[in-house]
Amino acid sequence: MTLAQFTGLIRVAGLPLLVTVAAAQSLCAGEWTFGLGGGTLLPAGSWADHPFAAETRLFSPSWSMSAEFAFHTGERFSVALVGSYGRFSTGAWEEYAGTRGAAVEASAWMGTLMVGLRPRIWSAGGSAVTLELGGGLLFSGGKESANDRSVEYSFLPKTASALSAGLEVEHRLSPSTALFLRGAYIASLAGIRYGDGAESPLSAVPLLLGVRWNL
Amino acid sequence: MIISHPLRLLHFLRGWIAAWLLLPYAVSYGDRDGGGRILVHNGTPYYLHVIINETPYLYVRPGHWVRESSVSGSVDLRAFYAPAQGVESSADTVLQITETTTSTVKNDCGQSPDCEKTTEASTSYSSATWEVTPELMNGGGR
Numbered sequence: 001m002t003l004a005q006f007t008g009l010i011r012v013a014g015l016p017l018l019v020t021v022a023a024a025q026s027l028c029a030g031e032w033t034f035g036l037g038g039g040t041l042l043p044a045g046s047w048a049d050h051p052f053a054a055e056t057r058l059f060s061p062s063w064s065m066s067a068e069f070a071f072h073t074g075e076r077f078s079v080a081l082v083g084s085y086g087r088f089s090t091g092a093w094e095e096y097a098g099t100r101g102a103a104v105e106a107s108a109w110m111g112t113l114m115v116g117l118r119p120r121i122w123s124a125g126g127s128a129v130t131l132e133l134g135g136g137l138l139f140s141g142g143k144e145s146a147n148d149r150s151v152e153y154s155f156l157p158k159t160a161s162a163l164s165a166g167l168e169v170e171h172r173l174s175p176s177t178a179l180f181l182r183g184a185y186i187a188s189l190a191g192i193r194y195g196d197g198a199e200s201p202l203s204a205v206p207l208l209l210g211v212r213w214n215l
Numbered sequence: 216m217i218i219s220h221p222l223r224l225l226h227f228l229r230g231w232i233a234a235w236l237l238l239p240y241a242v243s244y245g246d247r248d249g250g251g252r253i254l255v256h257n258g259t260p261y262y263l264h265v266i267i268n269e270t271p272y273l274y275v276r277p278g279h280w281v282r283e284s285s286v287s288g289s290v291d292l293r294a295f296y297a298p299a300q301g302v303e304s305s306a307d308t309v310l311q312i313t314e315t316t317t318s319t320v321k322n323d324c325g326q327s328p329d330c331e332k333t334t335e336a337s338t339s340y341s342s343a344t345w346e347v348t349p350e351l352m353n354g355g356g357r
Contacts, residue, residue, distance in 0.1 A: 151273060194275070
């Protein structure tokens, strides 16, 4: 994502969110938390397969990170604004190309900005399990260089609506700090679309381990 | 007013949630008005990358088409084999999309001094097709 794209995202999406969240705070009694997480991003589905390289994934799992602000209305429910960014590995495709005499360098990324509703479904002592249902925006891009030519992965949606469903396990480390392990399934409402119109739905699974602090 | 129940918070947020889901379709997508159409056919047995006026169309399957609408004037086209297929070659060309404006008289008043003649202008565009063949690619030609 370029700086111009990020600035545009903040301008378009950030202000309504801040207004929404501020209004929610003014209307609800609760507390705020901030969390940071890191882990992996797994592409889910056949969209990550290479179009013609048999048995080769164009996109494979790589790292991911997230940041979130959550507003907890009580012990059993919270609303979170979650931003994430992750990369996909293209090593399998590069290796396949190399065995066939082509020096390919490729990269791809995916980011999301989601609002998640988190009902707590189980708690005992200092641990809890929370469900997350969310929606928001997905961003993606990438490029490939070979034979002194570079092309953008135009088949990846630059911006798309997305829905997510996830599960989180949280464990209190102290009254103001908690450790969390979260997995989610993110489905883009706009899939990939190749130059000849071939389409495939896009989805991914981030798995994150993180820390959350009371503000 | 205090919203004590999470469902009321969800009810409050429903408008914003709907706006968020629809936002990419409002700002990212939209049909461009005007312009002609370019068709590129992959007549080779390999996957092609096609560039139309700097817009990439990747992994075009053998026998399939690329369609680009809303182009006009000189259109730069390049095609090259996707890497790792055992072939390396490219071809390029420039096609012309011409614009024709037609004026139609809607109210022919003849010699009457009190009648206001009106005309309606319409614009049409040509289309062009580029057939990419192995012979074209091997010759690097146009």
